[in-house]
Amino acid sequence: MEKTQLRRQLANIRQSLFDQGFLxxxxxxxxxxxxxxxxxxxxxxVTLYYRDSSRLIVSIEQALQKSPLDFNKLDALMHQFKGSSxxxxxxxxxxxxxxxxxxxxxxxxxxxxxxFQQLKKEYTTLRKKLEAYFQLARQAGPIDSACRPK
Amino acid sequence: xxxASSSSVRKPSESVPxxxxxxxxxxxxxxxxxxxxxxxxxxxICRYEVTxxxxxxxxxSVLRRYKxxxxxxxxxxxxxxxxxFKLLECIxxxxxxxxxxxxxxxxxxxxxxxxxxxxxxxxxxxxxxxxLKNIWQHVVRKRKNEWKDLEQSGVEDVDRQQKANEEADYxxxxxxxxxxxxxxxxEDIDDxxxxxxxxxxxxxxxxxxxxxxQQFVGAVNxxxxxxxxxxxxxxxxxxxxxxxxxxxxxxxxxxLYLRRVSGxxxxxxNLNNTFMSAQEAFGSTLNxxxxxxxxxxxxxxxxxxxxxxxxxxxxxxxxxxMPMPLVDQRNHFFSFENPKLRFxxxxxxxxxxxxxxxLLHGIPTTMEPKQLANxxxxxxxxxxxxxxxxxxxxxxxxxxxxxxxxxxxxxxxxNECTATSVTRLPPTIQQSILPNGTAGSVLARNEFTTNSRGxxxxxxxxxxxxxxxxxxxxxxxxxxxxxxxxxPGVSSIVPKGRFPDEVNxxxxxxxxxGFVPSYDMFRDLHPQKPDWDLQHVGVTFDASQGSxxxxxxxxxxxxxxxxxxxxxxxxxxxxxxxxxxLEEGSDNGNAQSMGQQLNPLxxxxxxxVKMERASETSSQTDLFSEHFGQEEDLMSALLKQQQxxxxxxxxxxxxxHHNTPV
Numbered sequence: 001m002e003k004t005q006l007r008r009q010l011a012n013i014r015q016s017l018f019d020q021g022f023l024x025x026x027x028x029x030x031x032x033x034x035x036x037x038x039x040x041x042x043x044x045x046v047t048l049y050y051r052d053s054s055r056l057i058v059s060i061e062q063a064l065q066k067s068p069l070d071f072n073k074l075d076a077l078m079h080q081f082k083g084s085s086x087x088x089x090x091x092x093x094x095x096x097x098x099x100x101x102x103x104x105x106x107x108x109x110x111x112x113x114x115x116f117q118q119l120k121k122e123y124t125t126l127r128k129k130l131e132a133y134f135q136l137a138r139q140a141g142p143i144d145s146a147c148r149p150k
Numbered sequence: 151x152x153x154a155s156s157s158s159v160r161k162p163s164e165s166v167p168x169x170x171x172x173x174x175x176x177x178x179x180x181x182x183x184x185x186x187x188x189x190x191x192x193x194x195i196c197r198y199e200v201t202x203x204x205x206x207x208x209x210x211s212v213l214r215r216y217k218x219x220x221x222x223x224x225x226x227x228x229x230x231x232x233x234x235f236k237l238l239e240c241i242x243x244x245x246x247x248x249x250x251x252x253x254x255x256x257x258x259x260x261x262x263x264x265x266x267x268x269x270x271x272x273x274x275x276x277x278x279x280x281x282l283k284n285i286w287q288h289v290v291r292k293r294k295n296e297w298k299d300l301e302q303s304g305v306e307d308v309d310r311q312q313k314a315n316e317e318a319d320y321x322x323x324x325x326x327x328x329x330x331x332x333x334x335x336x337e338d339i340d341d342x343x344x345x346x347x348x349x350x351x352x353x354x355x356x357x358x359x360x361x362x363x364q365q366f367v368g369a370v371n372x373x374x375x376x377x378x379x380x381x382x383x384x385x386x387x388x389x390x391x392x393x394x395x396x397x398x399x400x401x402x403x404x405x406l407y408l409r410r411v412s413g414x415x416x417x418x419x420n421l422n423n424t425f426m427s428a429q430e431a432f433g434s435t436l437n438x439x440x441x442x443x444x445x446x447x448x449x450x451x452x453x454x455x456x457x458x459x460x461x462x463x464x465x466x467x468x469x470x471x472m473p474m475p476l477v478d479q480r481n482h483f484f485s486f487e488n489p490k491l492r493f494x495x496x497x498x499x500x501x502x503x504x505x506x507x508x509l510l511h512g513i514p515t516t517m518e519p520k521q522l523a524n525x526x527x528x529x530x531x532x533x534x535x536x537x538x539x540x541x542x543x544x545x546x547x548x549x550x551x552x553x554x555x556x557x558x559x560x561x562x563x564x565n566e567c568t569a570t571s572v573t574r575l576p577p578t579i580q581q582s583i584l585p586n587g588t589a590g591s592v593l594a595r596n597e598f599t600t601n602s603r604g605x606x607x608x609x610x611x612x613x614x615x616x617x618x619x620x621x622x623x624x625x626x627x628x629x630x631x632x633x634x635x636x637x638p639g640v641s642s643i644v645p646k647g648r649f650p651d652e653v654n655x656x657x658x659x660x661x662x663x664g665f666v667p668s669y670d671m672f673r674d675l676h677p678q679k680p681d682w683d684l685q686h687v688g689v690t691f692d693a694s695q696g697s698x699x700x701x702x703x704x705x706x707x708x709x710x711x712x713x714x715x716x717x718x719x720x721x722x723x724x725x726x727x728x729x730x731x732l733e734e735g736s737d738n739g740n741a742q743s744m745g746q747q748l749n750p751l752x753x754x755x756x757x758x759v760k761m762e763r764a765s766e767t768s769s770q771t772d773l774f775s776e777h778f779g780q781e782e783d784l785m786s787a788l789l790k791q792q793q794x795x796x797x798x799x800x801x802x803x804x805x806x807h808h809n810t811p812v
Binding site for chain 2: 044076089
C-alpha cells in the first residue's frame with residue numbers, strides 16, 4: 001500500500017523532472033540499462049557523475065579565475081563537462097555547457113563567468129532533486145518496470 | 151535489447167559458436183568515467199565482451215598485450231593523455247582493428263577528421279544503445295574485405311580455412327559468404343591452429359620482440375640467408391620455448407621483408423633483382439609466380455629469374471604450414487597477371503604457407519614469410535596470414551599485411567611493412583625481389599631498423615605499382631639490393647638508413663593513395679619503443695585474426711566460453727584472452743581462479759582488464775586446459791613476466807605471446 005503510494009509519488013517526481021526539462025531522453029536510456037545485474041545502475045551512474053564532475057567544476061573555477069582567460073582550456077573543460085552531463089541526461093546543465101562554450105569561442109570572459117554561475121545553479125538543483133528521487137526510490141523498493149526485456 | 155536473439159550456450163566441449171554478434175570483443179576507451187560506465191553497461195547488454203580503459207595509453211597496452219583479443223575499439227575523441235585520433239591511427243597501424251570514434255562534438259570538421267584518420271564510424275554522444283547494437287557490422291565488413299583480399303591473392307590459408315569454415319556449423323546471422331568464411335576461419339584458426347602447425351597443439355603466439363628478432367637475425371646471418379633453415383636458426387638462437395615452426399614462419403616473413411626491402415628501392419623495373427629467397431620457405435610457387443610475372447613484365451632478367459627460382463627452390467623448409475591450396479590460389483592470382491606459374495609445384499612443399507612471399511609481389515620482404523609463418527603458427531594466424539598474403543599479393547589491403555605480427559626488430563618490421571605494402575604492387579613489379587639473407591640483407595636489416603614500425607604495413611596503394619612503392623621507399627636501397635647479390639637469387643635490399651625516409655614516404659604515399667591513415671601513424675609511432683614495433687607487427691596481424699574469432703571458437707575467448715556455458719548472457723566482460731593471459735602464470739588449471747573476478751576496473755594510470763567472469767569457471771578451466779596444455783613450456787617462460795600484472799607493459803609485451811584462443 002504504502003509502497004504503491006510511494007511508487008506513484010516516485011513516478012510523479014520523475015515525470016516532473018522530465019517535464020521541467022531537468023532530464024532528457026538519455027536518462028530514460030539509463031533507466032533501461034538497469035536490470036537485475038545492476039539494480040541501482042542509474043543511481044550509481046549519477047553518483048559517479050557528480051563525483052567526477054565536481055572535480056571538473058573546480059578546474060573550471062580555477063580556469064575562470066585566471067587572467068587573462070584561457071578560452072581554449074576553458075572550452076576543453078566545458079567539452080568534457082558537456083559530454084558527462086549529456087550522458088546522464090542532465091538537460092539544463094548540458095544547455096548551460098553549450099552556452100558557455102559559445103562564450104568561450106566568442107572570447108567573452110564576462111559571458112563565461114555569467115553562464116558558469118548559471119550552470120552551477122542548475123547543476124546543484126539537479127543534484128538535489130536526483131538525490132531526493134533516489135532516496136524515495138530506495139524506499140519504494142525495486143520496481144519491476146525497471147527490468148525491461150532486453 | 152541484446153543483439154543476440156538467441157544465445158546459444160556454448161560449452162567448452164562443444165564447438166558451437168555463439169550467436170554472432172554476441173561475444174564481440176569490444177575495447178572502450180573514454181576518460182570520462184560516467185560515460186565509460188554507461189557504455190560498458192550498454193555493451194554488455196548487447197552481449198558483447200567489454201573491456202574498458204580510461205586512458206589511451208592503457209588501451210594501447212591492452213591491445214598490444216592481448217593481441218587478437220579484441221574485435222573492435224570504441225574511443226572518445228577528446229582525451230587528456232592522447233588525442234583520440236592519434237589513438238585511432240595507432241590502432242589502425244598496429245592492430246588494424248575497426249575503431250569507432252565517439253564525441254559530444256558533432257561538428258562536421260571533427261567527424262571528417264574521424265573519416266580521414268580511418269575511423270569506421272563516428273557516434274555522437276550521448277551514445278544510445280541502438281547505435282551500439284550494430285557496431286559488429288564494422289567487424290564483419292572489415293573481415294569481409296580482408297577475406298576478399300586474401301582470396302584474391304590466393305592465400306592458402308584462406309582457402310583452407312574456408313573449407314574448414316564451410317564444414318563448420320556456424321550460424322551467424324551476418325553476411326554469409328565471406329563473412330562467414332572469415333569468421334569461421336577465425337574460429338577454425340583458433341581451433342585448429344594445429345592445422346597450420348605440424349603439432350596438434352595450439353601454439354602460443356610468439357611475440358617477436360626486438361631482442362628475439364635480433365637474435366634471429368644474428369642466427370640467420372651466421373648461417374647465411376641462403377642456408378638459414380629454421381632448425382638451425384632455432385638451434386643457434388637457443389631460445390627456450392621457441393619452436394621450429396615459430397622460427398620458420400618468422401623466417402618466411404623475414405625473407406619477404408628482405409625481398410620487399412630490396413624491392414622497394416627498386417622502382418618498377420628494377421625489381422627483378424631481388425629474389426625472394428624467402429620464397430623458398432614459402433614455396434617457390436609464389437616465387438615462381440613472381441618471377442614469372444616479373445619476367446613477363448620484362449623486368450626480370452632471365453638469369454635473375456633463374457636465380458630466383460633457384461633460390462626459391464633452395465629452401466626446403468616447410469614452414470608453418472600454409473596450406474597448399476593457398477599456393478594454388480595464389481597461382482591463380484598470379485595467373486591473371488601472368489599466367490605462368492610454374493614453380494609452385496616444385497616448391498609447394500616448401501611453402502609453409504608462406505605464400506606471402508609471393509604475395510608481396512616482388513617485394514622482397516623477407517619478413518613476409520616470416521610473418522606469415524608466424525602468423526600461421528599462431529592460432530588464428532591464418533587469418534592474419536591471409537591478409538598478409540593477400541596484401542602482399544597486391545591485394546588491396548596492405549594494411550592487412552601489416553598485420554603480420556612480427557614484432558621483429560624495427561628494421562625488420564619496416565621491411566616487412568614495405569614488403570607487404572609492396573605486395574600490393576602489381577605482380578609484375580618486383581615480385582621477386584627478395585633480398586636474400588645475404589649480407590645485403592643484413593645490411594638491410596640494420597638499416598631498416600627504425601622504420602619498420604609497423605612491420606609490414608601494407609602497401610599503400612594497391613593500385614600503385616612498384617613505382618609507387620619505391621617512391622616511398624626511397625629507393626634508398628642500394629642498387630645492389632635489387633639485383634641478386636652474390637648469392638643466387640638473394641638480394642638483400644638494404645635501404646640503408648633510409649628507412650625513415652621510406653617510411654615517411656610510404657606514409658605519404660599512403661596518404662596520397664588514400665591509404666590507411668594508420669600508416670602515418672606508423673611514422674609517428676616509430677620513435678617508440680622497440681617493443682612496440684615488434685609487437686605491433688604481430689599485433690596487427692593477430693588482431694585481425696583475432697577479431698574473426700567472434701563466436702567463440704572452440705576455445706575462443708575463455709571468458710566467452712565460460713559465460714556461454716552458464717548460459718549466462720555474455721555479461722562477462724572478460725576479455726577472454728586477457729583473462730586467460732592474466733592468469734597465465736597460474737597455469738591453465740587455474741583458469742577458474744583466474745577467471746574469478748579479475749575485475750580490476752580501469753583506473754587512470756593503470757591498465758586493468760576488467761573481467762567479470764560471471765560464468766562458472768569450471769568450464770573455463772577445461773577450456774583453458776585444453777588449449778593451453780601444450781604451451782606450458784613456452785608459456786611458463788613467458789608467464790613469468792606476466793605473472794599477475796597486466797599493467798606491466800614493455801617487458802610483458804615484448805615477450806608475451808600468448809596464444810590465447812581468441
